[in-house]
Amino acid sequence: xxxxxxxxxxxxxxxxxxxxxxxxxxxxxxxxxxxxxxxxxxxxxxxxxxxxxxxxxxxxxxxxxxxxxxxxxxxxxxxxxxxxxxxxxxxxxxxxxxxxxxxxxxxxxxxxxxxxxxxxxxxxxxxxxxxxxxxxxxxxxxxxxxxxxxxxxxxxxxxxxxxxxxxxxxxxxxxx
Numbered sequence: 001x002x003x004x005x006x007x008x009x010x011x012x013x014x015x016x017x018x019x020x021x022x023x024x025x026x027x028x029x030x031x032x033x034x035x036x037x038x039x040x041x042x043x044x045x046x047x048x049x050x051x052x053x054x055x056x057x058x059x060x061x062x063x064x065x066x067x068x069x070x071x072x073x074x075x076x077x078x079x080x081x082x083x084x085x086x087x088x089x090x091x092x093x094x095x096x097x098x099x100x101x102x103x104x105x106x107x108x109x110x111x112x113x114x115x116x117x118x119x120x121x122x123x124x125x126x127x128x129x130x131x132x133x134x135x136x137x138x139x140x141x142x143x144x145x146x147x148x149x150x151x152x153x154x155x156x157x158x159x160x161x162x163x164x165x166x167x168x169x170x171x172x173x174x175x176x
Contacts, residue, residue, distance in 0.1 A: 005022055006018060006019075006022055009021055009022055027170070027173070030123060032168055033062060033064055033065040033123075034061075034063045034064055034065075034122060034123050034124055034125045035061065035062060035125050035126070035166075035167055035168050035169065036059065036060070036061045036125050036126065036127065036128075036166050036169075037060040037061055037062060037067075037166070037167075038057070038058075038059045038060045039055070039057075039059060039164045039165075039166050040054045040055065040059040040127045040128045041054060041056065041057065041059070042054065042055065042076070042093070042127070042128040042130070042162040042163070042164045043055055044147045044148055044162075045075060047148060048146045048148065049147060049148075050078065050079065050142070050143055050144065050145065050146055050147060051075050051076060051078060051079075051147075052075075052076045052079075052093070052130060052147065052162065053073050053075050054070055054071070054073060054127075055072065055073075055164075056072050056073065057072050058070065058071055058072055059127075059164075061095055061125040062125060063095055063096050063097040063123065064096070064097040064123040064124075065097075066097040068095070068097065068099050070095065070101075070127070074101075076093050076101060076103060077093070077102060078103070078143045079091050079103060079105070079130070079142030079143055080103070080142045080143055081142045082139050082140065083108055083132045083133075083134055083139060083140040084108065084134075084139045085134050085135065085136070085137075085138060086110070086134075086135055087108040087109065087110060087134075088108060088109055088110070088111060088112045088114075088115050088131065088132070089105060089106050089107070089108040089115055089131075089132050089133075090106040090115055090117060090118075090129050090130065090131055090132065090171075091103055091105050091106075091129060091130045091142070092104050092105075092106070092118055092120060092126060092128075092129040092171075094120060094121065094127060095125050096123065097123070101127065102124065104118035104120070105118060105142070106118050112131065112133070117171045117172045118172075119172065120170070120172060122170075126165060126169055126170075127164070128163055128165065129171075130147075130161065130162055130163075131160070131161040132159070132160055134152045134153060134159065135153070135154055135155075136150070136151045136153060136154045137151045137152070138151060138152050139152070140152055140153075147160060
């Protein structure tokens with residue numbers, strides 16, 4: 001028989017203290033129940049493409065406690081939004097327990113450290129994200145600008161980075 005966190009907390013604490021502690025633990029529980037178990041290996045779909053895709057291997061995830069997998073070379077949702085020249089931003093890909101994939105854009109900033117990540121649904125696994133920093137002759141326009149456009153990204157390795165974390169990861173968690 002499964003024992004819930006509240007049942008365990010209730011054994012040694014009064015109800016108000018148990019609930020307060022549960023509210024503190026709940027985000028950790030949600031993130032543990034929704035994470036990637038293997039890397040998605042995000043890459044550009046093809047030369048000149050505006051889409052990212054998963055790499056050459058199947059990737060496995062858990063979302064809201066339900067196991068799932070994403071086939072190799074699966075297209076990610078189209079990027080939407082503009083990142084102005086000489087600013088930084090992120091596009092985050094997530095997947096829910098039904099296998100539906102989403103993309104969310106953060107809020108741009110002058111430096112990578114000041115980018116504000118989008119509010120992420122804790123019941124979705126974070127497939128990965130793209131760090132975007134166009135420094136060329138124009139802005140990056142999601143769904144229009146190719147991910148390998150050398151006029152927008154003059155040094156693609158430094159200005160457009162694909163990251164595929166594995167395990168519990170929440171870039172919006174604040175400690176202070």
